[in-house]
Structure formats: structure tokens, C-alpha cells
Amino acid sequence: AQKVTQAQTEISVVEKEDVTLDCVYETRDTTYYLFWYKQPPSGELVFLIRRNSFDEQNEISGRYSWNFQKSTSSFNFTITASQVVDSAVYFCALSERNGQNFVFGPGTRLSVLP
Amino acid sequence: GAGVSQTPSNKVTEKGKYVELRCDPISGHTALYWYRQSLGQGPEFLIYFQGTGAADDSGLPNDRFFAVRPEGSVSTLKIQRTERGDSAVYLCASSPARGTEAFFGQGTRLTVV
Numbered sequence: 001a002q003k004v005t006q007a008q009t010e011i012s013v014v015e016k017e018d019v020t021l022d023c024v025y026e027t028r029d030t031t032y033y034l035f036w037y038k039q040p041p042s043g044e045l046v047f048l049i050r051r052n053s054f055d056e057q058n059e060i061s062g063r064y065s066w067n068f069q070k071s072t073s074s075f076n077f078t079i080t081a082s083q084v085v086d087s088a089v090y091f092c093a094l095s096e097r098n099g100q101n102f103v104f105g106p107g108t109r110l111s112v113l114p
Numbered sequence: 115g116a117g118v119s120q121t122p123s124n125k126v127t128e129k130g131k132y133v134e135l136r137c138d139p140i141s142g143h144t145a146l147y148w149y150r151q152s153l154g155q156g157p158e159f160l161i162y163f164q165g166t167g168a169a170d171d172s173g174l175p176n177d178r179f180f181a182v183r184p185e186g187s188v189s190t191l192k193i194q195r196t197e198r199g200d201s202a203v204y205l206c207a208s209s210p211a212r213g214t215e216a217f218f219g220q221g222t223r224l225t226v227v
Contacts, residue, residue, distance in 0.1 A: 101147065
């Protein structure tokens with residue numbers, strides 16, 4: 001069975017600090033896909049990144065970076081120089097090879113204080 | 115439209131009534147998903163369509179919930195004999211193919227009183 005754990009329920013940082021959101025997943029499939037979504041106060045889930053299980057390259061997009069490590073079944077998300085607009089709930093999600101559904105973690109609420 | 119559209123955005127209904135929630139996916143997306151999100155929780159899978167057929171309905175909580183997608187585009191989630199526990203935000207998403215990222219609509223906030 002597939003499962004996603006986000007151990008951090010809430011994180012508060014001061015603007016310009018770096019912050020890492022943890023994600024640990026479980027799956028029996030050798031082919032799977034990992035995602036991060038952002039849910040700002042407006043409520044809409046915004047897609048951030050997708051990663052295939054066979055591509056362990058880390059990725060950087062502006063202030064965002066992702067560290068995928070199959071050995072520890074983790075897919076962590078780092079925001080560098082956080083801004084108030086980064087305040088949101090962030091969800092990690094897993095989709096197995098058949099891609100028939102996404103399993104979401106419980107989310108991490110990030111508050112960036114000015 | 116450019117994104118996934120869900121109507122209505124808010125729905126208040128009385129316990130025991132029937133409701134329909136509509137989802138208009140991104141044009142050309144063959145995969146369509148329904149999720150339910152309760153306050154403070156992550157989205158919970160309900161049903162997945164590939165084209166017109168429900169490929170996976172294992173997340174529907176009971177037989178009061180039903181969804182259709184008759185022409186492989188617009189989908190309707192139907193809830194019979196609503197209960198207060200059905201109150202949640204119902205999210206619809208679509209993706210161009212299995213295993214690709216899903217794009218979510220704004221959701222329908224259902225309140226059963």
C-alpha cells in the first residue's frame with residue numbers, strides 16, 4: 001500500500017530564513033511519481049513539481065529546491081530566503097505506476113513571519 | 115477554459131437532500147479525479163476516471179456517493195441522502211495522462227446542515 005508521511009504539522013520561520021519540508025513515502029512499486037503541491041489560503045492546490053522514481057537528480061527552481069533520495073524514501077522540499085507569500089499548506093503526494101490516484105500526505109502548514 | 119472549473123463554489127444543503135457537484139476539466143485531459151478534503155487534512159481520494167469509465171472508485175465512502183463522466187469530459191459527483199459528515203471541500207482534478215501531474219479546481223465547499 002502507498003503512504004505519505006509529513007511529520008512536520010506546522011512550521012514558523014522569519015522572512016529570509018531557509019526552511020525544509022520533509023516528506024517520507026512508502027510504496028511497493030519500483031516505478032512511481034512524487035509531487036509537491038502548495039495550498040495557499042485561497043484554497044486551490046497549486047502544482048509545484050513532479051519527480052519520477054528513476055530520476056534522482058535534485059532540482060532547483062528559483063528559491064525552491066527538491067532533494068529526492070530513494071535510499072531513505074524521502075522527497076524533501078527546501079525554500080531558500082523564504083517570503084511571506086510562501087505561507088501556505090504544502091502537500092507531498094505519491095502516485096504509483098498505474099497512476100490511478102494520488103495519495104497525499106497530511107500537509108505541513110508553513111507560516112513565514114515578516 | 116484554461117483551468118479546471120468546479121460549480122458551485124459553495125453549496126449548503128439540508129440533511130437528507132440530494133446534491134450534484136460539477137467538474138469541467140482542462141480540455142483534452144483524459145484523466146479526471148475527485149477528492150474530498152476536510153479541514154486540516156490532506157485531500158482524500160474518491161474516484162478516478164480514464165475517459166468515460168470509472169477506473170478506480172475504491173475511495174467512495176459508501177453507496178450514497180456516485181460519479182459519472184458520460185462523454186469523457188465533464189463529470190458530476192452525486193451524493194444522495196446527505197449527512198452532516200459529508201461536509202467538506204470536494205476537489206476535482208484532471209491530468210493529460212496517468213502518472214502526470216494533476217491540476218486542481220477551486221473546489222466546491224459542501225455544508226450539510
